[in-house]
Amino acid sequence: xxxxxxxxxxxxxxxxxxxxxxxxxxxxxxxxxxxxxxxxxxxxxxxxxxxxxxxxxxxxxxxxxxxxxxxxxxxxxxxxxxxxxxxxxxxxxxxxxxxxxxxxxxxxxxxxxxxxxxxxxxxxxxxxxxxxxxxxxxxxxxxxxxxxxxxxxxxxxxxxxxxxxxxxxxxxxxxxxxxxxxxxxxxxxxxxxxxxxxxxxxxxxxxxxxxxxxxxxxxxxxxxxxxxxxxxxxxxxxxxxxxxxxxxxxxxxxxxxxxxxxxxxxxxxxxxxxxxxxxxxxxxxxxxxxxxxxxxxxxxx
Numbered sequence: 569x570x571x572x573x574x575x576x577x578x579x580x581x582x583x584x585x586x587x588x589x590x591x592x593x594x595x596x597x598x599x600x601x602x603x604x605x606x607x608x609x610x611x612x613x614x615x616x617x618x619x620x621x622x623x624x625x626x627x628x629x630x631x632x633x634x635x636x637x638x639x640x641x642x643x644x645x646x647x648x649x650x651x652x653x654x655x656x657x658x659x660x661x662x663x664x665x666x667x668x669x670x671x672x673x674x675x676x677x678x679x680x681x682x683x684x685x686x687x688x689x690x691x692x693x694x695x696x697x698x699x700x701x702x703x704x705x706x707x708x709x710x711x712x713x714x715x716x717x718x719x720x721x722x723x724x725x726x727x728x729x730x731x732x733x734x735x736x737x738x739x740x741x742x743x744x745x746x747x748x749x750x751x752x753x754x755x756x757x758x759x760x761x762x763x764x765x766x767x768x769x770x771x772x773x774x775x776x777x778x779x780x781x782x783x784x785x786x787x788x789x790x791x792x793x794x795x796x797x798x799x800x801x802x803x804x805x806x807x808x809x810x811x812x813x814x815x816x817x818x819x820x821x822x823x824x825x826x827x828x829x830x831x832x833x834x835x836x837x838x839x840x841x842x843x844x845x846x847x848x849x850x851x852x853x854x855x856x857x858x859x860x861x862x863x864x865x866x867x868x869x
Contacts, residue, residue, distance in 0.1 A: 576627050578666070584847070585720055585754065586620040587613075588854040589747055593728040595861040596743055599808075606734040608680060612728050615673040615689075620720070622666030623696035626706045627707065629659040630700040669692060681731050688727050695719050708771035712759065713790075717752030720726035721745075739806050746801070749794035750853050756787045757829075757846040761839035784834055787846070788826055795819055795853055802860065811860025818852050825849055 574640070574722045590613050596721065597604050695715060699706045706715050725744035730736050759766065759775035760783035766773050775783035795815055802812030825845045832838040 576663065577625050577662055579624045579628070580621075581615060582624065583620055584851065585751055586616050586724065588850070588857075589721060589724050589751075590616055590728060591723045592724075592747060592854065592857045592861075593740075593744070594732065595858060596740065597729050597732040599726050599861050600737065600739070601733050603813075605680075608677065608731055611673055611677050611680075612731055615670045615677065616724060616728070618666045618670035618673065619692060619696055620672070622663045622670065623699060625663030625666060626697055627700040629656055629663060630705065632659070637845055657782070667697075677731060681734070685727070685731060688723070688730075690720060692723065692727070708769075708773065710765075710772065710774040710777050713752040713755045713774055713786075716755045717748045717750075721751045723746030742806060743801060746794040746798045746853065749790045749797065750850050753787055753794065754843075754846050754850055755789035756783065756790055756866050757842050758839070760784055760787060760834040761836060761842055763834070765836060770783055780834065784830070787829070791822065791826070791846070791849055792819075795822060795856075798853065798860075799858055807857075808860045808864040810863040811856060814856040814860055821852060822849050 594604065594609055613616070670693070671689075674685070678685050678689075695706070695720070699712075699715060706712055715771070722741070722744045725747060726736060726740060729740045756775065759773045760780070762773075763775050763780060763783065767776055778786060795818060799812045799815035801807040802809055802815065825848060829842050829845050832841060834842065
């Protein structure tokens with residue numbers, strides 16, 4: 569297996585999602601408490617990345633197993649099990665090893681923090697596996713966006729905040745919501761473009777339930793709600809004031825990108841450019857988060 573093929577199995581290009589959630593939760597932990605343990609921060613980062621790669625690897629395997637990634641519809645070069653004939657067993661092995669490595673790092677974190685992390689970590693691993701595994705995977709139901717956004721955004725944010733600070737405050741839960749919506753929007757774009765292929769594979773995603781028009785509206789609703797909520801958090805002084813002004817500026821770029829996506833339409837042929845657009849939007853929102861919180865460290869606002 570080449571590095572390119574490994575990258576395709578775990579979809580390294582998508583790790584910006586978990587990495588950005590980690591960075592934002594880390595910065596907010598410092599913002600609200602003053603300091604955190606560098607060792608714990610590093611351990612959480614490594615474990616979270618391993619869980620994310622393992623989850624994506626299981627998704628790659630089970631999408632192949634269930635013929636969701638059908639050559640007739642799929643246009644993604646990164647789907648190496650479909651387009652390059654990589655052994656499905658290799659994908660399964662990579663996924664298991666990633667989970668085992670995450671569990672090993674998790675034990676160190678539990679030793680440093682306490683048993684509650686064991687429960688939260690085990691729950692995350694189970695959801696990660698059953699997102700695409702099992703007889704009725706979560707990803708094939710209308711709950712896919714909820715679980716993906718909820719765990720990669722909200723739950724990971726709260727777990728990280730708890731590990732780094734030793735407690736959880738309601739403000740941390742609220743601050744996690746815009747990130748949760750932004751991640752859900754990414755999956756909604758993916759599913760909106762995959763309606764035809766997913767329907768052929770017997771899946772019943774939220775995009776299929778809503779239909780093409782409803783699925784497109786959901787993308788914009790989730791994305792804009794995430795950005796608007798960031799502005800409101802600044803208005804309520806839960807986040808630094810600069811976050812609100814940056815949200816307004818970002819909205820101009822984001823809305824223009826949504827117009828481009830609407831003009832292209834949502835299909836397998838437009839999935840590539842649409843995923844690039846929603847990824848750009850996600851990065852912009854993440855930078856608003858990061859710049860806003862960092863402004864308080866530098867006493868800029």
